[in-house]
Amino acid sequence: MEGSLDDAARLPRVSDERIRAQKLEAIARLAPGITHELNNPLAAIVGFAELLRTDPRLPDDMRRQAELLASETTKTRVIVQTLLDFLRERPIERHPTALRPLFDAVLLLHGYRLASAQVEVVVDVAGDIPDLAIDRPGVQLVLLNLVQDAVDALLGRGGPGRLEIRAVRDGASVRIGVAHDAADRSPSSAERDRAWEVSSTIVADHHGRLVRTADGATLTLPVVAGEAPAPNAPAAGTGTPRDNAARVLILDDERSIGMLLEKWLRTSGYAPTVAGSGAEAAELVRETAFDAVLCDHRMAGMAGTEVFETIMAIRPELERRFVFMSGDILNPELQSFVARRHIGLLAKPFDLATVRQTLEATLRS
Numbered sequence: 001m002e003g004s005l006d007d008a009a010r011l012p013r014v015s016d017e018r019i020r021a022q023k024l025e026a027i028a029r030l031a032p033g034i035t036h037e038l039n040n041p042l043a044a045i046v047g048f049a050e051l052l053r054t055d056p057r058l059p060d061d062m063r064r065q066a067e068l069l070a071s072e073t074t075k076t077r078v079i080v081q082t083l084l085d086f087l088r089e090r091p092i093e094r095h096p097t098a099l100r101p102l103f104d105a106v107l108l109l110h111g112y113r114l115a116s117a118q119v120e121v122v123v124d125v126a127g128d129i130p131d132l133a134i135d136r137p138g139v140q141l142v143l144l145n146l147v148q149d150a151v152d153a154l155l156g157r158g159g160p161g162r163l164e165i166r167a168v169r170d171g172a173s174v175r176i177g178v179a180h181d182a183a184d185r186s187p188s189s190a191e192r193d194r195a196w197e198v199s200s201t202i203v204a205d206h207h208g209r210l211v212r213t214a215d216g217a218t219l220t221l222p223v224v225a226g227e228a229p230a231p232n233a234p235a236a237g238t239g240t241p242r243d244n245a246a247r248v249l250i251l252d253d254e255r256s257i258g259m260l261l262e263k264w265l266r267t268s269g270y271a272p273t274v275a276g277s278g279a280e281a282a283e284l285v286r287e288t289a290f291d292a293v294l295c296d297h298r299m300a301g302m303a304g305t306e307v308f309e310t311i312m313a314i315r316p317e318l319e320r321r322f323v324f325m326s327g328d329i330l331n332p333e334l335q336s337f338v339a340r341r342h343i344g345l346l347a348k349p350f351d352l353a354t355v356r357q358t359l360e361a362t363l364r365s
Helices: 002-010 016-053 060-087 099-109 111-116 136-157 190-205 255-267 278-287 304-314 316-321 332-341 352-364
Strands: 095-097 119-125 132-134 161-170 173-180 209-213 216-222 247-251 271-275 292-296 322-326 344-347
Touching: 016 060, 016 255, 095 136, 099 111, 099 119, 099 136, 099 161, 111 119, 111 136, 132 136, 136 161, 136 173, 136 190, 136 216, 190 209, 247 255, 247 278, 255 271, 255 352, 271 278, 278 292, 278 304, 292 304, 292 316, 292 352, 304 316, 304 322, 316 322, 316 352, 322 332, 322 352, 332 344, 344 352
Parallel strands: 119 161, 247 271, 247 292, 292 322, 322 344
Antiparallel strands: 095 132, 161 173, 173 216, 209 216
């Protein structure tokens, strides 16, 4: 026993910072699985709440409750997705990104502190600003740091305050200002200096500028046309959806999702069939000439990509009639696969209108 204690005493002490870094690395590795496990039940909750909301037999007060349930669950999904995408390691990739949803996602993550400090938030994005070709997680980190500094300054002053995020076109660039109405009371610290250094590096990699101002900071990013590919979307054709009921195969190993989509599609005039596994889906495809396939990407047993290859070997004509459903649509491997094979992509949780639009576009291809 004494020898064991002596050996432990000789071990080098692990710093708190290193422990924290390893915890973040572990969360980053677990992020795809966490996203999947959270978004599946969230998709079912949102979907069944919508079914309740549109049921004509439902009293008005219960309908309002169903609407609130769907709204709050969607908000939860956005927060979870934003946080996990922020933590997950991924290669730096630039894609066209709208600024307003990016600002909203950052403010959601700071929502509790902003509400607790009674901070009035003003967001103003000029109408002539295009989507910017940026690495979304990187620029999101910069904005998180800038808003963090602003909230710290407002809390340091005490009492209610005002936070403004404004984006305007400035020639070939977009200028983003994050400003507050308190003197800068954020104490200088190693953590704050490190965050500023990381933010400055990310902005420099985008050929932009980041400067401190008397009331916050200004971030300038260039507008570069054609720098990044358009986001993946189901290919649209010139035809029209069939008049007869389109046969749609639904594959999801979550029973609640299968039940939800079957009811949605049947009430929308489609002829849905539900499969709970890749093997069952393959057998159904051999027996029935389906018009489209909605397939979960992450499943036990046979992954969605394996199901796709299996179905293509049986009915290759379904290649452009295949849609992946995923709560992790920003996964680089999934993005690459759907881009190469021209596959549609449906983000979980979804609403009925989005499912209809996706299917209509897929059936026109």
